[in-house]
Every structure is written in structure tokens, then in C-alpha cells.
Amino acid sequence: MKREILLSSAVMAMLGFGLSACGGGGGSSNNTPTGITTAQKSAVLNTYATIAEKNYEDALTDAQALKEAIDAFVADPTQTKMDAAKAAWKSARESYGTTEIFRLSNGPVDAESGWVATMYGAPEGQMNAWPLDENMIDYTTDATGATTSGNIIDTTGIFTPTGGEDVNVTTITKEALAALNENGGDANVASGYHAIEFLLWGQDQDYASFIDDTVTNGATTAGQRALSDFTSAANADRRKAYLAAAAELLVDDLTAISNAWQSENAPNCTTGLGCYRGALLGTLSGTDAEKNIAPDDALRDIFVGMGVFIKSELANERMAVAVLTPSEEDEHSCFSDNTHRDIATNYQGFVNVLKGEYRGTSQGSSFYSLLGTAQKGEVDTLITSINTKVEAINTAAQSEHFDYQIKEGSSGRQNIVNAKNAMRDLGDKMVGVASEFGISLTTDDVTDSEETQI
């Protein structure tokens, strides 16, 4: 049986699928399974599920706190309550940021097809889509200094997103926002963290060309939305309704995903409660048993997802594009200037899953713990290197936000370039990690060839 598997992967290799493992993967390309047992595989998958459960629970709790802060602000719009809502948003981003490592792995947050997609509806885009065309949500100031109009906030009746279909926005509800989100194109983001961020902070007007543009809030200043937008300004009530609806939708979505991972009750594949967790761990029974995912398939999806996330999403989409353009439009949390935290938490999520840790505490045996000495050494070197660089981005953010660190001439720029390079290498390293589990990947597998939709 084992021989059969080996043989078929060898055939794949000859056909071209496997060849670049030699060129790109580096390290040990010995494809012989290292004797990791089925029990060990179950244990590491269990650890992975435990981290997901705890992390999504925390993300949900923090999103609920954000909703409460927003509801309080909407009920009584004062500067203090606006600041509290902003603080709650930043706090919610901390726990959400580490969950992003569970993306791109055919899991409940973003599986695009199959029963997982049907059951959980892939709400990732509804929660965290970016970059968004803020011009669709509310007024903005364009490059000539003019105020834009024709957005969801200032429209009564029917709103038509650019290239999209009509949605009635007479009342701004979570249903309307869900219908508007990504309606007509990826940039037509109407819901989620970044829509809330824009409504709380407003534009951070540091334009794309740092050379030609003079409009700027400064290196340590984020968006400066005035409180009056929620009190005396035109459409203040609609802006408040928008915030409340967006927060409600976010809590709904996170509740569903948190439920997918929960272990307290027996899995229920009618409501979705614990169903994905059960499938991943192969514990579903009866008619649900057909949903169970074979351990090697689960591991493959996870390793691919980890590689694609750290390499294509974090290193490339969120860092390289921003630093290469250089363009504030391409930084992740551009209104609040919280991008340095996105980078730190996204990266921490990767380390958590690789090392089986959550909030600094071991959650059981990990992918890392089962690696051979050589592979561990290579992973350690990269992690040590990235730790330093991510810390440096965060330290520098105190005097210069990420949107200024990417600027030509910033002393922080090269560090960002080096950080994303090392993260790419760490993504490619998943080829070597997978091979120790007897799973054959190539660097093409851990690269989302269509990553850039910025």
C-alpha cells in the first residue's frame, strides 16, 4: 500500500508536478515517509482544531465587545464613545488576526466548494475583504480635493454598486450590507472589519505617490473622521445605522465559524455546530461519516493553506505589493494605520499553528514537534529572522506608521522587504514540512498563482 502511494507520487513527479520541489523547496527532499504514525497525525490535527476553537472563540468575544462599543456609540455619539469603539476595533483585530492562518485550507471560513462551503457559506470576504473602495460606502475627498458623492450612505432607495446589481438601501440593514458586499467586483466591499474601520476613522489621506502628493495627515496620524459625521452632519443617522448593521453582521459570521470548531457538544451537521471539527478529526458517525476528511488530505490542505497564507497572502499581497508600489492603498488597515498589527498577528497565527501554541501556551503535539532535526533547524532560522523583522516593523510604527515605512527613503523600508522575503521562504518551507509527513507538495502548491487581486 505504501509502495503504491510512493509510486503514484513518483509518476506525478515525472509528469512535472513534482520537479520543482528540488529547485524551490530546498532542504531535505527525501520523499520517504519518516514514520509518523496515524496516531501522531490525529494528535497534531487535534491540536490544530483546539487552536482554531480557542482563537475563534476569542475573536467572537472581541467582536461582540466591538458591537457593544458601537451600539453604545450609536446610542450616544460622543468623542469618548467613538474612541472606545476605535479601541474595541483594534482589540478585535488582535484576536481575529491570528485566525487568518485557518484560511485557504478548505475550512469553514473560506472553503469555496463542497459541503463545507454550503454549510458555512465562506464568510471570510464578508468579514475581512480589503482593499475596499471607500468611495462606495461614504463620502471621500478625491485627489483634486473634491468631495465625492453617490455612495451607500448618501443614497436613499436603490443603490447600484459599480458593475453590480441593485440593492435597496432605504434602510441600512445587515442584509443590505451582505447583498452589497463584493457585488459587482472584489473592491466593492461593504461589510466587515474594514468597512467598520473606514466609518470609524475615515480616509487617511496619504496618497499613492509620496513624491507628488502633498496631502498628508502625517507619519503617525491615521484617518481623522470628525465626530460630527455621527451627530450634526448630513446622513449622520445613516452612518450610525451602517456601523450598527456592519457590527451585527460581523458577530453573526464569527458566531457561525466559531460554532464550526466547537468541541463542547457532539457534532451536529444539521446546524453546523462542531461539524467541521468532527470532519477534520474524522469523528463524524452515521450518515455524516462520509464528511470525514482523511488525515493525509486534512494535513495536505492545512500545509498548503499555511504556505499560501504566509507566502502569497501575507508576504506578497499585504506586504510586497504595498512596499513595491509604494501605495497606501495597498496596506491592509489603511484607515486606522493598524497594518503593523495585522502583520504581527497574521504571522503569530502561522507560528501558533506550526508550533501548536496559543497565547504562548502549548496546546499539544504540533507539526513542528514531529519534524526531523534538519528541518527544525531550517524552520528555526527563518522564524528567528522573521521575529526580529516583525518586531522592528512594530517598533518603527511608534514613530512612523506602516504607510510611511514603505516610502522610498524610509529607514524601515528595507526591513519590510527583508521580512516579506523571509516569509516567502517560510511559505516554501511548508514543502519540506509536508514531505516529513509523507505529503508531496511543490512550491507551486504553496503559491497562490492568482493571489494579486488588489
Add this chain to the structure above:
Amino acid sequence: MMKIIAFASAALLFTGCFEKKSEAVSHAELFTSDFSKRAFSHAVKLDHAEQDIFMLGKSFFSKPWVEAPSVTTARDGLGPLFSANSCIHCHPHNGGGVALNEALGVERALVLRLSLSHMKNINNSLLAREGFTPEPTYGAQLSISGAGTAYEGGVEVHHRTIKGFYDDATPYELTLPTYTPSNLQYGALDSHANIAPRLALPLVGLGLLERLGDEAILANEDINDSDRDGISGKANRIYSPEHNKTMIGRFAYKATAVSVKHQSADAAHNDMSLTNPLYPSENCTTAQKECNEAPKGRYAFDLPNERLEAIAFYLTHLKAPLAQINPTTKEGRDIFNQIGCNKCHIEEFTTLDGVKIRPYSDLLLHDMGVGLSDGHSDFLATPNEFRTTPLWGLGRREVTSGAMNLLHDGRARTVEEAILWHGGEAQSAKEAFAALPKIKRTLLVEFLRGL
């Protein structure tokens, strides 16, 4: 038997990895066997600095452009007259366009090129640079969208069914589309205007084709058919705005682009109206006042040289498709050669840097008969002449684009239909195909779908 061979060569590779870069490994760094929708999207092996340029190019290839002025200053300058707002819109997954949507409306990926016949209203300096005389009011291409100004017109299509029989009496049906402009906003077209439909080509193996020497292309030229095999083959000689001289064309339906940068700049100009170093003016005719007076992007070029070159770098550093080789496709390939397809769809070339490639094209112009003629002349290409379309990636086109639309106007929905449309120099090969027994036709198609 197969398995044993596979195992042996794979074992060789795995042990050979650390010793030195074997030829096979560098091959895998340039080619892919992927048959998924991402088949045309894999990068060749790149170092970090190269990956950065690749990403930048991909970003500008994929990201929608917006009209000027806008908040997103990095990507404004679209239009005012345009066919689409991003490259990828018409090249889904870097593949070819699809001509019709589900409701049988014409998609953006199908554009109408407008020109006046060479014989009338000749403007020699324009002809020398553009290769043809654009329609005076609408220019070289009908723009179906406008930002801040009226669009030029829509596109309508009517279909005619043509029935025929293979020699074994199996019936077949072909569909001939006629595309016409509708709702023209700037008055009637010139009475001598020619309308040539063009469907976005798949962006396959471009980097390797660019690395072919002119000599390799010219070696197959036989303009006067001196070997009397019925196949002439002529390289297009075109003006290169990049090098400011006449050069050998090798890209696009009539071989009207010298390089990928050239074709990218041309598309940026004609399809999105982005000013760029090779096409510095707005895509407006003098008759279009509003278009000329519309707000411009904030910088000298909407698409500056660095970004244009990044797009070209992206497109030239994608892996090329590797053909499926199995007993069926081998038989199909033999038939392909026997009936003479390979006279124009030349299988193998060697690039200037010594890489053997299999594009299945000579990149030369051939008379394809009146049935395929688009009435459009372009530099040396006459109305009936088209560049031999490279066939590599043919079998991935359906999955990358969502449908198989072949030939310049997308009229062929299958490989068989595309073959049956061949005429002119390819008439005898087409007739030989129609004369094949069904099993051999199937084998040939299987081979082509494995490319």
C-alpha cells in the same frame, strides 16, 4: 511498464537534486503540466527581486483601472473611451477571451477593430506607423464604454449555421458570427470602414516565444512557395514604437507586435486608453471633442514605463504548458504530422538561450481563405492572412476561460470546428482531416486537447 519507467526517472531526479541542476529540473522551472484553471498562472522560478517585479506586473495586469481623477491615483487614467477596465477581464486566468455571455450578448473580450481599406484615403505616414488607416471618427477600435463622455457604440452579433459532412457522412455544424456595431454615438461609420472582430488571445508561453531569434522564424519563410508544398508563410514586418524601426512581428493575430511589451502597450492604449511611453496620446480621434477634453491622469503617463515593463515581465515569466504524452496523444500527433498540420503548426523550436520549446506555430502569416478573412490589412498581412496560432495550452483553454472559443472571432467552439474553418493554404490539411475515419479524428483531437 509505464510505472517502472516513471519510478526510475523520478528516482533519478530525487537523488540528482543536490548534485547539480539537471536539465529536467530547469525544464520544470519553465513548464507546467497543470491542467487546472491556474494552468497559465504559474511563475517560472524567480529570485526575490524578480518575484517583486512579477508581482508588480501582475498587480497592474489584474487590478481594475479607474477614471481620472480619483482617490486611487496609482491606477487612474482609464478611458475616457475604453473596452475594459483591466487586462485580466478579457484574459481570465491569463487565458483567452470568451466571445458571448450566457445570454448570447457580446462580451468585452471581443472587440471590433475599425479601418479603412488600404486602397482608399491613404495616409502614408499613418500607414507606416499603424499598419492600417483607422476609421476617421471612431479610430482603430470601437470603445463600448465611456467615462465622462459618450461611449462609441455597442456590439451586436448574428449567427448563421453552416452544415457539412465529414467524408464518412458524419454531419457537423459550424456557426458563423457576424458582429456589427450598434447604437453608434458619434454618427455613422465611414462608408469604406471595415469591421474586424478580435477575441482576446490566451497569454501562453510568451516569454519563450520572445526568446526565439528572428532567424528561427525567418527560416520557415517561403513567401513564393518555392518548394511548391502549397504553404507559403510570410513574416510580418511592422513598425516598432519601442525601437523606432521596422522589425519582425511575432505576437497577435496578424503578427503585429514585436515584443510582449509592445503588445501590452498596444492593448493598454486601445482597450483601456491608458497613455504609455509607446502610445503617448489619448485614444481619442480629433472628431471626439469631449474625449480630448476629459480630465487626464495626474502623471505624464497613465501607465509609466516601469509599470508597463513590469506587466511585460509578468507575462513573460509565466510557465508554459507541457503537453500530455501518452499512447493516445502519440498516435494523434502522428496523424497531425501525416495530414500536414505541422507544416505551419511547427512543433519544435530552440530559443536563443538553448531551450527546446514546442509552441506548434511558425509565427508566420498564412492565407487562411475567404471563409476566415476579416477584411483587415495590417502592415504586410492581407485580409485573408493570419499568424499561425500557437497551439500550446489548447487543452487548458476551456478550463482557464470557462469555454473554448477559438479563432480570431471566437467562432469555433471546439477543436474540430476550428480545424474545419481552415481554408486557403490549410485547405488540403483540412480536407485530409475531414477524410479521416472517426477514430483517427478523435485521436488527433485528443492530442490537441493534451497540449
